[in-house]
Amino acid sequence: MTKIRVYQLAKKLGMSSKELMTKLHELDVNIESHMNTLEDEVVDLLTELINEEKDSKGKNNSNSKKSNVKDKREEMQTEKNIIHIGKKITVKDLADKIKVNPTQLISQLIALGVMAAINQEIDFDTASIVASEYGYEVKSIQVEEEENEKIEEDLLDFEDDPETLQPRPPIVTVMGHVDHGKTSLLDAIRKTNVTAREAGGITQHIGASTVIVNDKKIVFLDTPGHEAFTSMRARGAQVTDIAVLVVAADDGVMPQTVEAINHAKAANVPIIVAVNKIDKYEANPERVKQELAEHGLLPEEWGGDTIFVPVSALKKQGIDELLEMILLVAEMQELKANPNRKAMGTIIEAKLDKGRGPVATVIVQKGTLNVGDAVIAGTAHGRIRAMIDDKGKRIKKATPSMPVEILGLSEVPDAGEHLYVVENDKKAREIAENRKEKLRTEQLKATQKVSLDALFEQIKKGEVKDLNIIVKADVKGSIEAVKQALEKLSTDEVKVKTIHSGVGAITESDIMLASASNAIIVGFNVRPTTPAMDLAKREKVDVRTYRIIYNAIEDIEAAIKGMLEPEYKEVILGRAEVRATFKIPNVGVVAGIYVQQGKITRNSKIRLLRDNVVIHEGNISSLKRFKDDVREILTGYEGGLGIENYNDIKEGDVIEAYTLEEVKR
The missing domain is CATH 2.40.30.10 (Translation factors)
Structure with missing residues (x-):
């Protein structure tokens, strides 16, 4: 038998903690509290003695009142009443649950050395000890909730048997700076490979389009920009398989290009660079390669692993080569999914339509989605009334990597939410209600994002291995020096990593990237914009601004060592x-x-x-x-x-x- 506490042994032996304490004092065992741990030898001796006493009393006083009480207690131990409580409970509530007078319960608590009034809260452990005295077993609501959530997740999203997997089309996101020709390139791809007017306005409206190249499908996502890409990733949605970075040959690398690179790298997605506008007289593709090499995208001909494709969306040049390269990268990734299971997908975008109600665009990732399926997406639930594909046609089923618009949800879900098929409407409603309740509880608790003040505690608990930092400054010259100085602060416990840097004000895009990557923003001689400040408060992102570089280095170094003691806020x-x-x-x-x-x-x-x-x-x-x-x-x-x-x-x-x-x- 392993070491055991007094109250636990009393429970096992079918007696009260007080009786056991008396027995211990008779044996000269110096124990002060019901919570004290007993050594193995003492436990064995006690068990033997008490069992012997029980036997003798059973033979001699079978009809005695004492024996009846013990029998009753043993019966209660075998058929225990179970109560469920949270981390804390008031004395009155506990008394109601175990059906005793609150005064009696307070006396029991005083005997345990806990001074608590009728409306005061006691913790879970104390409640367990007291309840056990009255033959009740206490279970934690939180533990049960966590177990139920895990069971729910395992039922909704599970790993498929490798033998059931079949190849699926790649999902591609086109990113890049404003005016570098993202939309023109997508239009050129569609017009070349999709029957002309069929896709037109509908494709823009649905936010995704399917292109067929050499009898193989490619799905293109039309995102408003990398902010949407990141806000989806902040919710844990990894939809994209490949990112196509569009850079204008006459313009080169711009701030948004750098942001797009950092967002794609943070999502761990392979990047293909489409060098657009090569038909222009002032086009200089070599300069683009040079500038991108500085950001870690080294062309294949220079010994790197990034594919560069020169294209012209206007003249329809290089489109076929780009599509072939996408298929090549997809082939290397070996993208597969099981179509013969309950569907699971991700909401790309959603809105409230006056005539049709909540409308959501979904990319199916696993299984096959059918009209009539009962579904759950975040706190939204419902039965699929209709499905429309990217050509505007009504369809009955959607297979992996297929973008579809669905009708029939109870409310508008958030972009990035996972959509799951469940057995029936009742189950969908039940899960949605549980999630709403959990969301309300979570909103009451503040989101715990990484901050310099709490960094050391989080490192100690093992919650922080990498300290992600976003650096913004007024001039480019200081950024590299700042990055190097901060990255040198890495220790065995925590690695300091700069995930993005740029010139200019701290914007909403920086806040969203920090939120998705759990990063701290460090600004030099720059301030956040007003919308960015509001967003940082909502997303609980730690934004630090400095005028002197050494102050930042000292702060982060002190935070890592656990010596940061801010005197002023x-x-x-x-x-x-x-x-x-x-x-x-x-x-x-x-x-x-x-x-x-x-x-x-x-x-x-x-x-x-x-x-x-x-x-x-x-x-x-x-x-x-x-x-x-x-x-x-x-x-x-x-x-x-x-x-x-x-x-x-x-x-x-x-x-x-x-x-x-x-x-x-």
């Missing part, structure tokens, strides 16, 4: 736009401001932003409404603001007001 009060400037003799330049968000207070600190780059940080020298000095100006009001010892204010500048709040150590 910055609280943004509001933002105002400079709409006019006035030169006042003996005072200097005063800004005529309009408060767009929050408020500007007289004693707050301010920073002056020009194109979201920090120009100056300082204090307010004067704050007025008309001719009166005021303490604060609220949202939607105008006023005059002077900055202490600073006059270089221009129309269009943004003034951000903030205060530093002391954080208790």
